[in-house]
Amino acid sequence: MLELDRVARFYGHNLVFKDVSCTFAGGSMSLLLGNNGAGKSSLLRIMAGLARPSLGTARFTADSPKIGYLAHATFVYPALTALENLAFWRDVHGLDNTETDLLNVLARADIAGRAHDRAGTFSRGMAQRLNLARILLLAPDILLLDEPGAGLDAKSQALLRKEVLHARGRGACVVLVSHDLARDATLADRILLLEEGRLAYDGLPALFPPLADVEQACYA
Amino acid sequence: MLRMTLAVIRKDMTLTLLRGNGLVQALLLGLLLIFVFSLSQGVGESLSARSAAAVFWLSSAFCQILMFNQLYALEEVNNSRLGLLLSPAPIQAIWLGKAIAGFVLLLSAQCIFLPATVIFLGKSLSGPPGPSLVILLLTDTGMCALGSLLGALAQGQTAREALLGIVFFPLLTPLLLAGTGIGAQAFDGIDPDGSSAWLGLASAFDAIFLAAGLLLFAFLYAGDE
Numbered sequence: 001m002l003e004l005d006r007v008a009r010f011y012g013h014n015l016v017f018k019d020v021s022c023t024f025a026g027g028s029m030s031l032l033l034g035n036n037g038a039g040k041s042s043l044l045r046i047m048a049g050l051a052r053p054s055l056g057t058a059r060f061t062a063d064s065p066k067i068g069y070l071a072h073a074t075f076v077y078p079a080l081t082a083l084e085n086l087a088f089w090r091d092v093h094g095l096d097n098t099e100t101d102l103l104n105v106l107a108r109a110d111i112a113g114r115a116h117d118r119a120g121t122f123s124r125g126m127a128q129r130l131n132l133a134r135i136l137l138l139a140p141d142i143l144l145l146d147e148p149g150a151g152l153d154a155k156s157q158a159l160l161r162k163e164v165l166h167a168r169g170r171g172a173c174v175v176l177v178s179h180d181l182a183r184d185a186t187l188a189d190r191i192l193l194l195e196e197g198r199l200a201y202d203g204l205p206a207l208f209p210p211l212a213d214v215e216q217a218c219y220a
Numbered sequence: 221m222l223r224m225t226l227a228v229i230r231k232d233m234t235l236t237l238l239r240g241n242g243l244v245q246a247l248l249l250g251l252l253l254i255f256v257f258s259l260s261q262g263v264g265e266s267l268s269a270r271s272a273a274a275v276f277w278l279s280s281a282f283c284q285i286l287m288f289n290q291l292y293a294l295e296e297v298n299n300s301r302l303g304l305l306l307s308p309a310p311i312q313a314i315w316l317g318k319a320i321a322g323f324v325l326l327l328s329a330q331c332i333f334l335p336a337t338v339i340f341l342g343k344s345l346s347g348p349p350g351p352s353l354v355i356l357l358l359t360d361t362g363m364c365a366l367g368s369l370l371g372a373l374a375q376g377q378t379a380r381e382a383l384l385g386i387v388f389f390p391l392l393t394p395l396l397l398a399g400t401g402i403g404a405q406a407f408d409g410i411d412p413d414g415s416s417a418w419l420g421l422a423s424a425f426d427a428i429f430l431a432a433g434l435l436l437f438a439f440l441y442a443g444d445e
Contacts (some may be wrong), residue, residue: 049304051442067306073299079229079239084231091227092307127298134303 001026001065001173002047002142007056009042016042018055020199022192024139027060029164029174031184031205034194040177042073043194044144047175060142066093068140068167070148074127075134078120082111082130085119089134097137109133110159118188125156132160143167145176161187181210221316228317229324232291236325242290243325247291249286250279250333258340262281267313272341273403276333277359277396283329284363285388288371291318305442315437319368322424326360334369351415352406358422359399365429366391372441398422 001024016039034040045051046058048069072206077085087103106112109129141155149157168174178184193201236243257275261267295301304314370388398418
């Protein structure tokens with residue numbers, strides 16, 4: 001569904017990463033790891049088509065896939081109500097959902113009770129739920145998540161996790177950037193590690209050295 | 221594309237007119253300019269019709285800069301720009317939506333600037349209304365096509381915002397000349413040059429700025445940091 005071929009990214013003269021080549025299939029979930037500044041967010045933006053790679057190519061193998069991008073920023077207009085925000089994104093993406101559909105999506109994101117309140121009165125967690133509602137409305141073929149759970153409470157995290165798994169279940173290609181290896185590795189089919197400007201690991205979670213060490217320790 | 225354009229217009233108009241996100245500052249700046257120029261007249265003196273028209277267009281131009289800064293700043297609050305860029309619609313829909321929203325807001329502001337010019341600068345609207353209205357719409361069209369393009373350039377960065385004003389005014393000169401030329405006729409009813417040349421000039425620059433907006437916007441408005 002998504003293919004990266006020898007992708008590199010520079011900021012000025014500084015190399016962030018190079019020679020990143022991999023493919024992402026539908027119905028899969030990949031966990032993208034790396035230290036701060038390793039280029040995880042940059043790579044995700046390249047995958048989304050929001051940024052151009054300095055070298056190499058990123059291309060979609062499916063025709064005009066719907067792309068969902070959920071990051072720390074919530075994409076919320078504070079002066080609009082939750083329902084108006086969602087209606088705006090519906091129109092931007094050319095969808096035909098009715099107001100009832102929008103209210104159902106808000107209910108799924110657990111903020112239906114605040115549908116007519118301005119988003120500026122929402123807490124960070126509620127704003128992120130509204131952002132999640134935008135993704136649920138879109139039902140993307142490719143779902144790119146850049147530390148979406150940062151600052152969320154346990155209930156919101158659980159909701160996010162449930163919807164991410166649901167997206168993978170209906171065949172979406174999911175790529176998740178996270179720092180919480182212990183929590184998110186259990187969800188992923190595959191781990192990618194960006195380290196020292198290159199893709200240092202691309203494989204199964206069970207064989208990922210830090211996790212394999214943990215497993216061996218458990219067996220011992 | 222049309223649906224996204226309409227969505228952007230509706231959202232921007234709601235935020236600006238109904239939720240008070242920014243029109244007041246732009247209006248006050250324009251009115252302040254007109255008022256300050258009125259102080260340059262001595263007792264019993266009156267600015268020439270051409271000067272009054274120039275003050276009107278200067279107020280409109282300053283107002284326009286603030287408006288487009290504000291319209292594009294709406295997308296920066298929670299990084300909604302990225303969400304817009306992920307839309308399947310052509311990216312030019314954003315430029316067009318902002319330009320049309322800016323056009324409506326500018327016309328609204330001019331509905332206040334025009335009587336303010338008449339009152340503070342002691343002018344009357346004695347010229348033919350037809351050419352004046354046409355040149356008003358043509359000049360506004362060009363200003364908004366260019367303003368929407370440069371507003372995208374200005375978003376986010378303080379240094380770039382300064383650049384907007386610097387780049388904006390020289391490019392606007394032909395349109396402002398046409399607006400001032402026909403505006404002078406509107407204020408004193410005298411038609412020394414004829415209006416057709418000014419209308420032609422404004423139309424030509426409208427076409428250039430509309431084409432530039434369509435072609436260049438995708439390069440200026442991107443998801444890159």
